[in-house]
Amino acid sequence: MTHRRSKTLATWVAVVGGTLGLHRFYLYGFRDVLGWLHPLPTLLGLWGLERVEVFGHDDRVAWLLLPLLGLMVSLAMLSAIVYGLTPDEKWAARHHPGEPPQRTGWGPVLGVIVALMVGAAALMSTIAFGGQRFFEWQAEQARSIAR
Template identity: 60%
Template sequence: MAAYKSKTLATWVALLVGSLGLHRFYLYGFKDRLGWFYCIPTFLGLHGIQRVQDYGLDDHLSWALIPLLGLMVAQAMLAAILYGLTPDERWDARHNPGQPVHATRWAPVLGVITALLIGAGVLMATIAFSGQRYFEYQVEEAKKISQ
């Protein structure tokens, strides 16, 4: 019999470290290829933040890398929301087949609320950062052409 997979724990793992794919490792094991893929864009986004600290906001490579981190955090929040809102019967049928249904309480709901707050903020910030950098770049190019 497979180990019990808690909906509450999966929700909170996705919320706290989902951008690294740890929620997928919890649910599907370390052989999950998609879980390993999560690390690449997350670390590239963190590298973009480091580049901004080293080279300033004019570093064009960081403009491309930082949104990757925002998107990975946003997708982790989406995973937390999906896990937390999955009905207990469906969760146990998918992840705990053959075991009795375990009723969850408020912990997954609190995780969903937190994920909504964080995910919305991160997604809006990612869109704003990308848009601002794009339009500033366009203004710089227009100035170069007009000179």
């Protein structure tokens, strides 16, 4: 018999530890390949954040690494939203077939609300940061050509 996977817990694990793939490990175990693909880009993004603190905003390596963190946060929040909005019947059929669905209540809904706020902020910040750095790079290229 397999362990019953809680939709509420899966939603909140994705919100809190989704950038490291913890939600994938909760649902599919430690053999899940997609779960193991989460930590590296997240850690590279955190390294980019550290580089900004050490070298300032002009560090080009940080320009490349920071968007990874924003994208991983956005991906984790999207997973939480998908989990939280999955109907109870579909969740039960996928994660514990043959058993009746459990009514989940407000737990996943609150997780979805938090995930929407955090995910939207992360995605908008990532797009703004990437756009700003791109246009600064374009302006720098134009200045170097004009010289």
